[in-house]
Structure formats: C-alpha cells, structure tokens
Amino acid sequence: MTDASMLAGAFWVRPARMEDLEAVVRVQNAQEMADFGRLLSNGESLKRLWQGSKLDLQADTWVVGTPDGGIVSYASVRGRGQVRLFASVWLLPEYSGHGIGRYLLRRAEERAGSWVVEAPPGARVTMGASWIGERNQRAQRLLEHAGYEKIYSFAHMDLELDEPSAPLPVDGEIVIRAFSPGDDERAIYAADEECARDERGHVPETFEAWRQWHISDTTLLFVAWDGSEVAGLVSGSQGFIAHLGVRTRWRRRGLGMALLRHIQGEFARQGLRLMKLNVDTLSSTGACRLYERAGMHTRFCYHTFEKELRAGQDIRF
Known part of the structure; x- marks a missing residue:
C-alpha cells in the first residue's frame, strides 16, 4: 500500500486496478446523487478511460480504502504533455471531514507538477478540477483554500422526447x-x-x-x-x-x-426519452439561449476551478 500517513484514521491508498471498477463507480454514483440528485457515471465510460492512452492507471490514479477493504474514494489526473491538466476526486459523502479529498488533491498536484516540463516552452500551465457541484460547498472551499479559482460555471440541461x-x-x-x-x-x-x-x-x-x-x-x-x-x-x-x-x-x-x-x-x-447536454453558462455564442428556446431546462449547475502551475503565455490561435 502507498504511504497514507497524512490521512487520519486507518485508511490505505494505492493505484486503482481494473478489478476496482465497480467499487469506484459506486463511489462516483454516491457523490453524484449527493451533488446532482442523479447518476452520471457508468462502468463502460470509466473502463474506456482506464484502458485508453490518456491515463496511466498505475501512476495517474489512486483509491483510498478502509481496513475491511472497502473503497471510499478515487482520484485521477490527466493531461500529460498538455498545458491544461485536470484532477478528479470522488468521495463517499459519509467520509467527508477525514482529510481524504485534501490528501488526494495534493497527490494529483504532485503528479501533474512532474509534467509541467513537458508542456510547450513558455506556455502557461494550469491544473483544473471540474464537475464541482453547486451543492458541494465543502469541495469548493477545499479548492479555494488550495489556491484554485472558479473560472467556469456549467448548466446541465435536458428535454423530454x-x-x-x-x-x-x-x-x-x-x-x-x-x-x-x-x-x-x-x-x-x-x-x-x-x-x-x-x-x-x-x-x-x-x-x-x-x-x-x-x-x-x-x-x-x-x-x-x-x-x-x-x-x-x-x-x-x-x-x-x-x-x-x-x-x-x-x-x-x-x-x-x-x-x-x-x-x-x-x-x-x-x-x-431524454436529451441532455452541458453548456457553459457564460458562452459568448449564446448557447444557453439557444437551448432554452428549444425547450430545454437546467437541472443542476457545476463549476470548474483552476490553479496556475507555471506562469507563461496562454496558447491561442
């Protein structure tokens, strides 16, 4: 097991394994129900991510568990070689307050920090955390205390067909x-x-x-x-x-x-029977208005936070 001395209690930490797939989805679903009131993740999409080329399961993921073997949290980081890196941290709601989220965010930042030198020279490199539910004030405070800023807000909209x-x-x-x-x-x-x-x-x-x-x-x-x-x-x-x-x-x-x-x-x-999408609420193209005219309704909102890892110039056309 990976050293977890920074965690309170008898938790263990290690990289995720393919046999953890169902347990990790349960963690994701539990947090989604608490944050959004509905399930968004599934095993097929997570399996594709784990088996794809954008993630090194051994080096870019972590699961936290209890002495009885149950997995209570999952985190990943992706974007190696890019200028925009992203971390995701999922936690069973009943395990909030144990410092698990803070610990995993730090581990993800350490991993992402080792990639900064691989980004194009002179480019600004950032670390992002997305899908932070409007309801999840604890996660928002954690990110703000860690030096992140809220940069995007999204609406999840749907329409009955x-x-x-x-x-x-x-x-x-x-x-x-x-x-x-x-x-x-x-x-x-x-x-x-x-x-x-x-x-x-x-x-x-x-x-x-x-x-x-x-x-x-x-x-x-x-x-x-x-x-x-x-x-x-x-x-x-x-x-x-x-x-x-x-x-x-x-x-x-x-x-x-x-x-x-x-x-x-x-x-x-x-x-x-349902059409869904996620849209930037501050989109300059007026996308929200288009979807509202089409009869779609906002069901929940979530945010993206960002932290600068290396100063530089934003890459644009």
Missing part, C-alpha cells in the same frame, strides 16, 4: 447528413477548430489528438454542408449531446437550432 421532431429548414443550399468515414475528417477538423475559438480556454489540438478524442464514436455525428464547406456539426450518444458547433459565417441563420432538432429526432427514433 415525446416523438421525433420535424426537421427545420436552413438558409441556402445547406444539407445536414451523416458523417462519412474516410472522407470528412480533415474538413470537419478544420471547421471544428474554428468553432472552438470562441470556447473559453480552448487550446488548439493536432489532427490526430482531435480525431482520437472527438470522433472515436461517429454513430451519431452529423455535418452541415454548404456545398463543399462544413458549416457546422453535432454529435452525441445515448441521448447526450457531446458537441454542437457552427462556424462564424453561418451563425444567426438558424443552423444551430436545425442541428439540434436533427439529433433530437435521431434520439427519439432510437426510443430514447
């Missing part, structure tokens, strides 16, 4: 069609990076990194084409909208709503 929505007309010769593997990737990448310039804190990605992260699942990826140009795109899975973007030239023409209604119809045809 009664039946497939009618497609909306769009200006000009724009056509919305499904993603075509092998043909569309480069054009979509360039368009998506342009859309993302308006996202606060966006850091440009290489084509390979973008392809691995954004189009690993293209089952429900739809692209709006204006002739040979990509005007916008929307993607999602299991009722969740992962991404919706419209390029600057095509904004204020109803394309965002048309893309939203298009994937809404696909979700309904799959027999799903």
Whole structure:
C-alpha cells in the first residue's frame, strides 16, 4: 500500500486496478446523487478511460480504502504533455471531514507538477478540477483554500422526447447528413477548430489528438454542408449531446437550432426519452439561449476551478 500517513484514521491508498471498477463507480454514483440528485457515471465510460492512452492507471490514479477493504474514494489526473491538466476526486459523502479529498488533491498536484516540463516552452500551465457541484460547498472551499479559482460555471440541461421532431429548414443550399468515414475528417477538423475559438480556454489540438478524442464514436455525428464547406456539426450518444458547433459565417441563420432538432429526432427514433447536454453558462455564442428556446431546462449547475502551475503565455490561435 502507498504511504497514507497524512490521512487520519486507518485508511490505505494505492493505484486503482481494473478489478476496482465497480467499487469506484459506486463511489462516483454516491457523490453524484449527493451533488446532482442523479447518476452520471457508468462502468463502460470509466473502463474506456482506464484502458485508453490518456491515463496511466498505475501512476495517474489512486483509491483510498478502509481496513475491511472497502473503497471510499478515487482520484485521477490527466493531461500529460498538455498545458491544461485536470484532477478528479470522488468521495463517499459519509467520509467527508477525514482529510481524504485534501490528501488526494495534493497527490494529483504532485503528479501533474512532474509534467509541467513537458508542456510547450513558455506556455502557461494550469491544473483544473471540474464537475464541482453547486451543492458541494465543502469541495469548493477545499479548492479555494488550495489556491484554485472558479473560472467556469456549467448548466446541465435536458428535454423530454415525446416523438421525433420535424426537421427545420436552413438558409441556402445547406444539407445536414451523416458523417462519412474516410472522407470528412480533415474538413470537419478544420471547421471544428474554428468553432472552438470562441470556447473559453480552448487550446488548439493536432489532427490526430482531435480525431482520437472527438470522433472515436461517429454513430451519431452529423455535418452541415454548404456545398463543399462544413458549416457546422453535432454529435452525441445515448441521448447526450457531446458537441454542437457552427462556424462564424453561418451563425444567426438558424443552423444551430436545425442541428439540434436533427439529433433530437435521431434520439427519439432510437426510443430514447431524454436529451441532455452541458453548456457553459457564460458562452459568448449564446448557447444557453439557444437551448432554452428549444425547450430545454437546467437541472443542476457545476463549476470548474483552476490553479496556475507555471506562469507563461496562454496558447491561442
């Protein structure tokens, strides 16, 4: 077991193992119910993260347990080689107050600190903590005391799906069609990076990194084409909208709503009864207003906190 002398009580700490998957999901779900009133995590998504290339399970994760072997907390850190690093700490609510969250945050910071030299020279490097529930005042105070600032606030919105929505007309010769593997990737990448310039804190990605992260699942990826140009795109899975973007030239023409209604119809045809998404409440594109006009409602809010690990220049286009 890893040294846990900084923890009160008889807790042990070690890296997560694949056999811990169900126990860790239970920890995540317990905190989600306390913070958001609903379950958000599942074993499949966590398994993909643990088996993927973005996380070293042995070095980038920790679980905390009790003498009887039960796991009560889980933490991870990711972003090696990047300028924006992220830590996640999950804790069974009944174990708050034992210093576990503070201990794991410190361990994550130590690991992330060793990556700073791998970031581009001269670039500002930050450590973030996201999915901090508005209800979880203890976690917010812990982060503030550790030198973090609240930089983003997000709304989780949803809409009940009664039946497939009618497609909306769009200006000009724009056509919305499904993603075509092998043909569309480069054009979509360039368009998506342009859309993302308006996202606060966006850091440009290489084509390979973008392809691995954004189009690993293209089952429900739809692209709006204006002739040979990509005007916008929307993607999602299991009722969740992962991404919706419209390029600057095509904004204020109803394309965002048309893309939203298009994937809404696909979700309904799959027999799903709820469409969900997360949106930056201070988005400069007015995304919140778009979703409210579409009939979506905010169910809970959460925040992202950030701490500077190395001063420098923010990487932008």
